[in-house]
Amino acid sequence: MKSLGSIRRDFAPWIDPASSPFLRFEDVTKRFGDFEAVDDLSLSIFESEFFALLGPSGCGKSTLLRMLAGFEMPTSGRIILDGEDMAGIPPYRRPVNMMFQSYALFPHMSVAKNIAFGLKQERMAKGEISDRVQQVLKLVKLEDYAKRKPDQLSGGQRQRVALARSLAKRPKVLLLDEPLGALDKKLREETQFELADLQHQLHTTFIMVTHDQEEAMTLADRIAVMDKGRILQVAPPAEIYEAPKSRFVADFVGNVNVFDGTVRSATGGRVTIETTGGFDIVAERDVGVEVGQRVSYVLRPEKLKIAAEPISGPNVMEGEVWDIAYFGPVTSFHIRLDTGAIVKVAMVNATRQSPLQLTWHDRAFVTFDEDAGLVVTQ
Amino acid sequence: MGWRLSKFNVVSMVFGFSFLYLPIVLLVVYSFNASRLVTVWSGFSTVWYRELWNNRGLLDAAWVTLRVGVLSASVATVLGTMAAIALARYKRFTGRTLMTGMVYAPLVMPEVITGLSLLLFFVAVDFDRGFWTVTLAHISFTMCFVTVVVQSRLISFDRSLEDAAMDLGATPTVTFFQITLPLIWPAVAAGWMLAFTLSLDDLVIASFTTGPGATTLPMKIYSQVRLGVTPEINAVCTILIAIVSVGVVIATLLNKRRLVRQARNERLAAEG
Incomplete structure (x- = not known):
């Protein structure tokens, strides 16, 4: 059959046998009581890839993200990031950062303090912190809003502060939990392109969780379609759309x-x-x-x-x-x-x-x- | 259409507020009475406030009450907040139901029983009764009120804020002191105030658990009233009412200011 490639023409490490994955889930299972949220799942994600986990609610995609962030521990299996087994490493020592669906901005801190919070935990020098804060604020075009409190910002601005805060520590992997879910349609479309640009500019590995197939298609290099704790297909957007492997994938996407x-x-x-x-x-x-x-x-x-x-x-x-x-x-x-x-x-x-x-x-x-x-x- | 009170509403309001506040107004008025007789008005005077200043017994009692109140409210706030966090956060642990019951029991326990059981306990362990036993007793019965107040705040607390702090590299301890505590602070402060007020006004439990040299203000007032109400007592009570009123006014103003600021922030957010 004809090959259906990724959006970025020269970026396809998953078909290159010489490239080794940056992040691996190896036979990961997660049970909550009797409920199997993630079922013996294996997945490889490459460096500077924009990866989307797509599926209906309750398919296990958020659990997968939370296991990577360290908020949940796998019942069995391993998660290996940049050659390091993540087992037993608490969330505050992992080289990943997450942008939360609710944004989770600290309401009692200004925008600048929110962004500086993570850097302060690293005991970074004061001057360096303020430089870095300025830098990420510029990245999300919010230089004039450093002194505002989160409740003085619009929804779109809050989203960008949340993004800036999660990027400030320069994580190896950025996790995005429904990053555009709380925005209205028009703003969502604009922000989609900004997010994609940002990722190409920074070359950070992005992993996004979404239930919105359009969002996954526009942003991701590859999409994993999930259902009931399993991955049904991992492929670039065009292949997911034009060559779905199962009825579920065909039906869920488009x-x-x-x-x-x-x-x-x-x-x-x-x-x-x-x-x-x-x-x-x-x-x-x-x-x-x-x-x-x-x-x-x-x-x-x-x-x-x-x-x-x-x-x-x-x-x-x-x-x-x-x-x-x-x-x-x-x-x-x-x-x-x-x-x-x-x-x-x-x-x-x-x-x-x-x-x-x-x-x-x-x-x-x-x-x-x-x-x-x-x-x-x- | 204007909002007007019907005759019935006016009458019931006058009666209602009179019933609530007339005794207090009378008490305040008579504290400025020149006469020693409580029920006979003979001109304005602040003599009883000056007398009060020289009444060592009452002043000592007030000082004991203040110390007991601050200390017991502070300890009860720490313990009560910890209990609230345990109950709000950990939905399943062995003995949770038992703990919930035990934390809340003092809320409904008759004070006489609490007081008596504490007395028996202090006697059994041979603890000298006095300042410390009253303080301990107050900690144990005010703690549950703090727990109730703080727990209700924690239920509406967005836990992703704590997740976010840990994700950004903050240890659980740092997360608690820099994120959780500043955000639940108003509830913790309210819990402290409640515990302090309860301690301030407790007569029954203090009477059971106190010893020589640790007479609290309510006990002192009660024992003096048995010998007849003196205008000095009125003066003490007026001061207490003044303190409480100032507290209420400050709380109202703070709340009002918060609402104004919130409205302004929303406007600012809408303007972008």
């Missing part, structure tokens, strides 16, 4: 149509799937499947083409326009097949006036190329 079925034939580079909806799908074969095997075909809405006139050829479905949602850049159609199944189609509005005049309850025809979707076996 919008998707899933067709369940059985393999009828698998010859050469092609596979024919008889779907439970009664129609056949002819697809490019990129995973090993056997005849009779139960598989799913996952197909992103924007990979489908929609027409008002009948289309000939394989992979054509016919149905009724059930719903139309106009988003501006794209229009989303829900087509109800005769079997009752709904197929989602996204049409890019490349021209101002759409040549396609479809409205509610019209008959519509939907088609896709053989390599438009993906056969998944899990």
Whole structure:
């Protein structure tokens, strides 16, 4: 299959056999009573990588982050950072810093004191501390706010103070717990780019926990999709999106149509799937499947083409326009097949006036190329 | 539409406040009475305050009370805060229920029983009764009040602040003194005030546990009143009321200032 790389074209240490990971989780398990938060998980993260842990709430991603910060101890397994086993090292002696979801700014200290707090613990000289505080304040563009108290700042400014404070000690790894979660949409988009710039500038390893797939996609070099304490897939954003390994990953990241079925034939580079909806799908074969095997075909809405006139050829479905949602850049159609199944189609509005005049309850025809979707076996 | 009081409201308010404050007003007024007779007004005078200054017995009692109050409130605050932290932070440890019960029991225990049991204990261990036994007794019964006040503050405390401090390299001790304590300080101070007030005004437990040379002010007042109320007692009580009133006024002003500052900060934050 075609390779789907990372955003940074020349940065891909995970495919380079000569590079060794900076941070390793080795068979890490964490139980709280009977509940298994993290289940025998292994993961390697490389130096100056921006890594995202993505998953629904309760999938264990925050527990993983808290184990790295030292607030939780693994029930079994090892965490090795820069060659050093983290077992038994308390949070205040670890070379990692965390930016908390609630920001956790000390309300009784000014912005400058908040940032200096960590440096004071290192017994750094006074002059050096104030230089470093100035430096990070400049980094987050808050030089004029040093004397303010946290409750005199807006949400966006607080977020930047929290970021500055966690960067001030120059940690080996910066941990970000839902860093943009508390910001409104517009501010979140701006801050996303700032965060990415900052990371490229500093070359610090960033590990972010998020439940927001868009956030993970925009920021991360690689994403680990997690569910129920396990990692389902680790890959760059484009690969997660275009080549998900399982139904869960496909479904969790972005919008998707899933067709369940059985393999009828698998010859050469092609596979024919008889779907439970009664129609056949002819697809490019990129995973090993056997005849009779139960598989799913996952197909992103924007990979489908929609027409008002009948289309000939394989992979054509016919149905009724059930719903139309106009988003501006794209229009989303829900087509109800005769079997009752709904197929989602996204049409890019490349021209101002759409040549396609479809409205509610019209008959519509939907088609896709053989390599438009993906056969998944899990 | 303006807010007006109905006749019923006015009458009930007058009666209510009279019931609460008239006795106190009378006490204050009669402390400035020139006559020795408590119930006969014969002109304004500060003679009883001067008399008070020469009454060694009352002054000694006040001094004992102050020392007992400050010392017992301080120790009770330290112990009570520690208990509050244990109860608020550690949700599961052996004997937690027992500890909760034992910490809170003095809250509802009749004072006579507390006093008597402490007396029996001090006699059993052959502890000479006096200043120290009263202080110990006051520590033991005021501690739980501090615990209640501090624990309620800790429940709303954002623990990620402590996590953040440790993450930034602060040891648990540094975290406690530089982050936790400054933030729960108002509750700790309120706990101290409460403990001090309770100690100041305790008669029953002090009577049981005291010994020669350690007569507290409430005990002194009580014993003198049995021989008849003198205007000197009125003067002492007026001073006590003045101290308490000043405390309340200061607390109100501080609170008001905090609210004003909070409103200003919010405005500043909104302006960016």
